[in-house]
Amino acid sequence: MNFRLLIWIIMAIVAGLAGGQLLPVEAFSATESVRLILSGLLQFFIPLIVLAFIAAGIAELRGKIGRMLSFSTLLAYVDTVIGIGLGVLAAVLIIPRIVNGDTSAQAGVKLPDPFFELDIEPPLAVISALILAFILGIGSAWEKSQTLRKLLLEFRDIVLWAIQKIVMPIIPFFIFFTFLKLSAEGKIISNIPIFAGMFVLIVLLQWLWLAAEYAVAGIVSRTSPLPMMRAMVPAYLTGMGTMSSAVTMPVALRQAKTVKSVDQSVTDFTIPLFNTVHQACAGIGIAIAAMTVSVITTGELPDLATIFVFILLLAVIEVGAVGIPGGSILASLGVLQSILGFGDPEIGLMLTLFAIQDSFAAAGNVTGDGALTMIVNRFFGTKNSEEEINA
Secondary structure (H helix, E strand, O other), rough: HHHHHHHHHHHHHHHHHHHHHHHHHHHHHHHHHHHHHHHHHHHHHHHHHHHHHHHHHHOOOOOOOOOHHHHHHHHHHHHHHHHHHHHHHHHHHHHHHHHOOOOOOOOOOOOOOOOOOOOOOOOOHHHHHHHHHHHHHHHOOEEEEEEEHHHHHHHHHHHHHHHHHHHHHHHHHHHHHHHHHHHHHHOOOOHHHHHHHHHHHHHHHHHHHHHHHHHHHHHHOOOOHHHHHHHHHHHHHHHHHHOOHHHOOOOOOOOHHHOOOOOOHHHHHHHHHHHOOOHHHHHHHHHHHHHHHHHHHHHOOOOOOHHHHHHHHHHHHHOOOOOOOOOOOHHHHHHHOOOOOOOOOOOHHHHHHHHHHHHHHHHHHHHHHHHHHHHHHHHHOOOOHHHHHOO
């Protein structure tokens, strides 16, 4: 998510909060009509994003390094699952205390019905899109599936164009109309202290998870993690400034190569790979924000079974849906809708909350790549045979 988009989102929030208090009630028939249209457009693209990027991501894995690729991808998934689980656990224990059992809103107004509603149905359900993505992606990995693989890559390019030209431009407007509605209904101002506490919790958990990643990397690799930690500080700061893991990747690669205890051939492979499939800190931010929004909007946390499924599927999205502009939040919207039952107001809040902490998520993602690289190096580094690296 780039800095310019963040500025537009902040402007949309401020304008929405002010407009919700100033506009006459009658005006909301028009604003709600526009909000519902924008919501329909976003929901239309959500399953297409999941299908296009996960299927193409799997298709692109064909022909790359075998065992090291499998090990690294599995490592990224396990790391992301545990990180998201830690975020959910912290949110379950702390967020209700911040809310303190009081989810009442300030006095608001009852909004009139919209002038009209234009139903825009998504082409398929999110879970169906996820299953279909795995089937098509794995099928395209067959040697004789050149046509299918080419179609998946071209389909991803089409969806990527749609994201850049349609989805990203309408997000600030969707947030504006969502905050307009929430402000008028009195559901925002009273919850600002809760959102502030959530933001602090996200950042602290991301730092804690980075410390845990490097501690485990030191134990597994049997080397001190401090050289890699020091080397990745410029990458962290770059991620903070750019709010983009992809833009920060060259800096992370350069810095990781300065660590003498890690084989550079491993670094050349893992840093670009983890830059796309390792999004643990982003997952932590999404998980904590989702639990917070759930408590604020429903007054309670999801049940244990729902949380368990949410953690596993969110990790799949974070690892599988690579290269999506605007951050992993776009791909995760489908899980938030289908598993947690989030509607338009909740989705608007999630887009906003993720954008605010996105710089910390991007910085944490790329910094954690160094720790995972140390672990991969333990099993595929120079002390192992060349055949094992290229198997």
